[in-house]
Amino acid sequence: MPVPPADLPAPQDRFSDPQRAWAYRPASPLPGTPGGPLSGLSFSVKDLFGVPGWPQRAGTRAPLPDFGPSVLVRRLLDLGASAAGKTQLHEVALGITGMNAFGGTAHPFDPERLPGGSSSGAAVSAALAQVNFALGTDTGGSIRVPAAWCGVVGFKPTKGHAAWSTRGVLPLSWTCDHAGPLARDLKTVVRVHEALSGQRVQPRPWSGVRVGMWLPLDWVTPDVSGAVHAFAAGLEAQGALISRVELPEMLGAYTPIVLSEAAQVHAAALAQPDPGFTPFTLGLLRQGQALSEDAVRAAHALRAEYRAMLDELWASVDVLLAPAVPTPPPLAGQDEVELPAGPVLLRRAVLRLSAPFSLLGVPALAVPSSQPYVGVQLIAPRGADERLLGLGLGLNP
Structure with missing residues (x-):
């Protein structure tokens, strides 16, 4: 795959959209409050966040419930950042390809x-530096997966983090939904987090840090496995x-x-003779209805068991450290990948x-x-x- 060019346009430049990344771009950005800690930064808004005066489609032709304006978008504007427009997403966020x-x-x-x-x-x-940072959501990897495949940084905060409100965001799953940023560099992510949270983030050394490497070899291609091993070796070199x-x-x-929670979110559309979803999304939502x-x-009880298992792991x-994706970016239309244990x-x-x-x-x-892109x-x-x-700031470049 080609590597990103060094001469990407400045974030404030106007640009074409051959990648079809944008769902809505106003004639001029929503301005941030002058003099705020994020003044001079621009951001894009995933088309799940409610923004007054801007359309909300969530990548679907189905009718959507209204969850009001996004608290997080309003907060970022108040802190000085300007909102450039809304970005496309996988239909109603129920998928990992972007279709x-x-x-x-x-x-x-x-x-x-x-x-x-x-x-x-x-x-x-x-990735294209069309904005300084992008606002996304993550329910099962929806920030981390595109960050990994596009070569940028993505941060999914703790569930319910006060700085990263999901109020005014069309839900997929209230149990698993998170809001968070993507950017070309971690320093920008940290700057945004510090402004939202009021907490300082200082670089931390890796010396003495106990790192558990989770690398299921049958689940990843050899180049992904190699990337994780190389990253672990770099951490080891830092102590x-x-x-x-x-x-x-x-x-x-x-x-x-x-799936059960997504079906509840979209219950009104699903009750119509023609809900308006694409066939794959409709099939997943019908599965959720049928549960x-x-x-x-039982799924929630199993989740509690997994949570206890992870809590126990933090003692050691x-x-x-884990792979974010199983393979390099797949081809458009690809719905299966070849892994060491076979096709999945x-x-x-x-x-x-x-x-x-x-x-x-x-x-x-x-x-x-x-x-x-891994x-x-x-x-x-x-x-x-x-x-x-x-x-993250303490990582050697």
Whole structure:
């Protein structure tokens, strides 16, 4: 794949949109409050966030419920950042490729490949420096996956973090939804987080940090495995203590919870003779409708078991290192990937690596690796957001 050019346009320049990353661009950006800590920065808004006066389509032709204006967008404007427009996403955020009812979004540097989703347009707008940072959501990897495949940084905060409100955001799953930023560099992510949270983030050394490396070899291609090993070697050179850890596939809890809650969000549309969703999205939502209360209750009980398992793991490690994606960016239209254990559906291959940390609500940071467009993720205990970002700042370039 081609590497990003060095002479990307300045964020304030006007630009064309061959990647189809943008859902709506006003004649002029929404201005931020002058003199705020984020003055001079521009951001894009994933088309799940309510913005007064701007349309909300969520990548679908189905009718949508109204959840009001986004608290987070308003807060960013008050802090001085300007909002450039709304970005495309996988239809109603229920997917990881970036495809939707309007055709979907292409990779920022290879039009034959997928950018990842559901925050596809967000990642592209950040990768192309069309904005300083992008506002996305992450329910099962929707910030981290496109960040990894587009070569940018993505941060999913602790579930319910006061600085990253999901009020005024069209939900996918109230159990797993998070809001967070994507940017070309971690310093911008940290600047935004500090302004929103009022907490300082200082670079932290890796010396003595206990790192649990979760790398299920049958779940990733050799180049992804190599990228994670190289990243671990870099941490070890900085004094980190690396050990191997194991985690189970958690989709048995994740999938029933997300699909059942998504079906409830879109119940009014699903009651119509023609709901308006594309066939794949409609099929997933119908699966959610068909789930029994017992099945959903069992999924929540399994989630509680996984949460206890992860809590126990934090007694022996300070942070987890894991692949953010199973493969380099797949081709457009590809729905299956070849892994060491054989072919796997793309959706399952991706989600089993990223969904556990949304399901369990812990902070996760996706950063580029030595392999282009194959990011890794660093995961910390609940509430350790500033520590995680500080460790990110402490990485050797």
